[in-house]
Amino acid sequence: MAIRRALVLPLVLVLLPALISVTRAFSADSPTDRRLLVLVDDLAVRSSHSIYFRSLESRGYDLQFRLADDPKLALQRYGQYLYDGLVLFSPSAKKFGGSVDLTAVLDFVDSGHDLILAADPSASDLIRDIATECGVDFDEDPASVVVDHVGYAVSETNLDHTLIASDDFIQSDVILGSEKIKAPVLFRGIGHSLNPTNTMVVKVLSASPSAYSANPKTRLSKAPSLTGSAISLVSVVQARNNARILICGSLDLFSDRFFKSGVEKFKSLTKHEKSGNEQFAVEISKWVFHERGHLKAINVRHHKVGEVAEPPMYRIKDDLEYSVEIYEWSGTSWKPYVADDVQVQFYMMSPYILKTLSNDQKGLYSASFKVPDVYGVFQFKLEYQRLGYSTLSLSKQIPVRPFRHNEYERFIPAAYPYYGGSFSTMAGFFLFSVVYLYNK
Template identity: 40%
Template sequence: MILEIPSPEPITIKVIMLMQSTLPNGNPKTRVKNPNNCIRMRPLEMRLGLIPLIALVVVAMGEEDTDVSKNVLVLVENIWIKETHSMFLKLLTDRGYTTTVRVADEAGLTLTKYGDYIYKHVIILAPSVSEFGGSINVNELVKFLDDGGNIFVAASSEIGDPIRELGGECGIEFDEEHTAVIDHHHYDIKDDSSHTYLVVPHDNQLKVPVITGESEKKLPFLYRGVGIAADPFNPLLIGILHADRTSYSYNLNKPVTDYPNTVGTNTQLIVALQARNNARAVFTGSLDFLSNEFFTATVEEALSGKKYPGTGNQELMANLLRWLFGESGQLRVVSVEHHRVGEAIAPNQYTIMDNVYYAIKIETKNEKNQWVPYDADDVQLEFVRIDPFIRRTMKHKDGLYSEVLKLPDVYGVFKFVVDYHRLGYTHLTSVVQVPVRPFTHTQYERFIEAAYPYYVSAISMVVGLILFSFVFLYHKDDKEKTV
């Protein structure tokens, strides 16, 4: 049987057509043609005509929904920084970041557009700037950090007030203007007799691979700049690179009459901050540390004569930028499950003394920026009601951490807490709240061993009462015989 499907009826669309005519004076005059004139279009023709319009809408939506996680604002001292520090900037572009290089005091600078941040990362290579341009200032940068942005700051001996104030907001203190880190024992032969062209041993670097990477060559670093003082008891600060024990920080143009601000290994050269919201900041006192000159230089210590084919500056910066921008040291919780042993679904509430299975899956980023299972031997689980009642180190396999625990003989509102803080990694916190109730009257044991003496006492009383009653009721004394 053949079915004949009629063709769809044409759709009639009324279009007001604008016709132009020319007035006698030469000016065009627009008149509206009779709106009753109609253009008849079939559905296929109508759909084809909408394709350009749909494409235009999609393009417009794509422009509005731009991913800013790869956008980097670079504020420079002057435009020549783009040439003298081109290798440092290339570290960013090689990893797929979009860099916007602007002079730090340029008018019109802003971090936001229509109330949203247009940059995820800010790099400041302007040590002596006296005031930032546009809407950018220290308070705006601190707010940017509080909102989850990442900041890199490079200073020098010619440090300005904004950079010093920004460091103070993050818990570090740059030494005074015109000061420099001096070491009379470890300096390069290219030094100008001021002993500020320092050769810093590779061992002075923080040994945390997730932040500074792992180097096989162990090359020293070249440093020339201001010293940094950091509070050693601040848990948010991380010392990345410190000076040698023979160094100190002081003004080059003054004789040493006072105790220096920082001395020996307390003189920090690079300091990092990981805030409680997992935003990150890095401060260095040397703009030259990032320069092409220091990246490509060969090293020869003036006193010992030791020679090295290169410096570790570029390698350290590459690893440090990966960590700063969140490409390494990231942790996330994929899934959490808990239930009674032998069951598969989490109950609405637990009972005291239950045996409970808890598992959490954790992932981290690898060198290819991919999420992979995170394996460590120090992830702990706490069962908390105000204070922890149970704390256990969990077993793990392929990023899945698990533990079986017996709930305490205490009822209330408890929490399964995994609060993981490790140097270089983001703070990982997982909290699951569960109620724990006491036994119902049908769940208690009928006989308790500790109560056996009471059971015997009660039974003996009953038996004694029965015997006494029997004797009292049925015992009769013999009557006395009469004479």
Template identity: 40%
Template sequence: MARLSIICIGLVLLAINCSSLLNIEGSSKRVLVLLDNLAIRESHSFYFQHLKNRGFELTYRSSDDSTLQIVKYGEYIYDHIILFAPATKEFGGRLDAEVLTEFVDAGGNVLIAASNVIGDAIREFAGECGIEFADDKSAVIDHLNYDINDNGQHTLITASPDNLLASELITGECKKAGLPFLFRGIGMTSDQENPLLFDVLTGSSSSYTANPNEQALTDYPATVGKRTLLISALQARNNARVGFVGSLDFFSNDFFQNSVQTNNDKKSIKSGNEDLALALTDWVFKQRGVLRSRNIHHYMKEDKSTPSFYTIKNDIVFTVQFEEFVHGKWMPFNGTDVQLEFVRIDPFVRTTMKNKGGQLEANFRVPDTYGIYKFVIDYNRVGYTNLFSSTQVSVHPLRHTEYERFITSAYPYYISSFSMMLGAFLLSFIVLYHRDDTPKNKTE
């Protein structure tokens, strides 16, 4: 019985380790979907079905459910949250803007879709992320780029793929496909001084955000031109991701299926909403653009040994393996712009590493300055998670037996020393052995 209990405990620990390993590998796909009403589940069924096909475990809850919670026994029970509840003023249960912020701080990912009416909870959370939505009952209006099915207010606009962020990790191949997007919702602005925010999709130069029911503009519009954000994204410093879409209809079945026909073009083209919505979701939920490093190794170039310390002017090699997480699999990273720094307070060496099928390698000579150094890799690119690696080593000066006997630059000093010795020898020889044979004068 004792052996059986020990075996059971071992199996339990193994299962826990395996589950934690799966979480590290990025395969956690527990998604909480918060809805204003259950009708959204039917009107957006195509989008949710795509997520199920990709292996996500969706849990649908009403946004005002009194039993709503995302933390249980001190652990988060969801990995991602979809907020399709823009009209909710306050969330039910133990969920509010502060809890959502803590969820992001803990590494969770959030996708938010807004509409013409936005509750205070979502506005507060968006403000924490540097996003500000326009006032309620506002909408993005474009009198030059709208769909022919518009009701006359020109709020059913068409967004050009030229206004997409140039990053295939976030937008997929939508920019190459050239398909326009249908959008009916509210505009937003972002903090331009926040380097963590990305303008994924903007309006055209003729778009603006205002109340379409007002016959005349009495105030300056909330957003104007390409400063009108339709879709924005945030990647926090802990690599957590948040997506903001100003239109709940952007994910609807109608916008996925409907064709786009602008007032200027009689051609009917398929909308790119489906492709962009899925690409954005993959990025927000960390199915793309996730990097990791492993197998870090450094050694002497001569004998490929790793000493306890290096000496100045040693030729060394640094290698590391980079991998990218793509749809459930770790693949070799093909980037060629990864740089390595050899740092002692300031970088003494900065070199671009050669990529050989995901194996990155750098060769360089240790500087002629001893001290405590670090191999530092700080890779931060748009769409990728920030990858930071630091390995500390010590660099010693040369021993007394390792210096050169004669230094070329010191030859003048050698010559002056030997010439001085030779001159002293000649002077001593003359003084000691010189004899004056001149006869002396005799006095009479």
């Protein structure tokens, strides 16, 4: 017995950190990320970007800073992920340490976890490959940066116009918050384009029509590959599993220097004492880490009108009711989600019925309709996709049968002429028979 205890105790001590980390992971009851791994090229980034990191810590995040080439680096242990989100502030990292590599980062996202990636002109092939797998392509020329001779920030040191003041934001209160960002965002870095085959990536901050991507230290020998509003400065991705990704071409965008700096856009009549970088970075991080725009659906029900229990099957032309409760995570609690564009399909190979659900302003959505005059195996399908919100995909299978032989209506009015014709024929035949047999 003593030997068995001696063997079990070290095993418990080894597994205890992993078990504790699992219990702290986000769940359906609290989907906001909490444990963040921040990979940096130099630990000095912790000081140069301290305002951004403090804003995360003040909202309850547990940040762990590690060098990107740390040989003990790992994202999971004993089959369980140690972190809920990954922040890559290591643009020049050519190789991650430990067991972390390109595949490990992509698997991390595929498992439903979130990612923030910030690059700069020194971005390595590894960082570019991660961005490419997420649906964006940085400029192929490693020396290229975004240049704008019209939309640049006025500064004595910004002679090459690579410091851009951009205010072309996405119009989405879910992603950037309901409070409007009044000051332009300072950006110095590399631009990227969106993969046209990837429908899940969205521009959040775009360059102006006068911008282009090139090496400012050399003369242009050919037209730039990225120009105008096609250049995305900051993009976001929401995967099919609701994992969220932020890709930014400027690490300086999150720096204390840009947060505190004033900004004056060229030919603008307004000079802002503080840039919009802090508000932009904080608000978009709330979306990435599921403090905003995360939906859940519960209590999916369907039954015949006037009943409560869910039947094992329906009959054609039955009147039924369908209902579901939808809530939105506010960062601290679940609140009723109110919208007028939630629809349900009664589906078999194709939708036979498409119905918009009405809501009671308290999260309950419902609709009633008649089962179509077609029997087979149907599905209640609810597919809800809206910009900035997590995707809802619900389905419930239910068979639909035809009328039984004793359920058809008898003596329907429409058949009265046929009934009359049948009885008149029989009466006429009887009279003809009597006359024929007994008439001399």
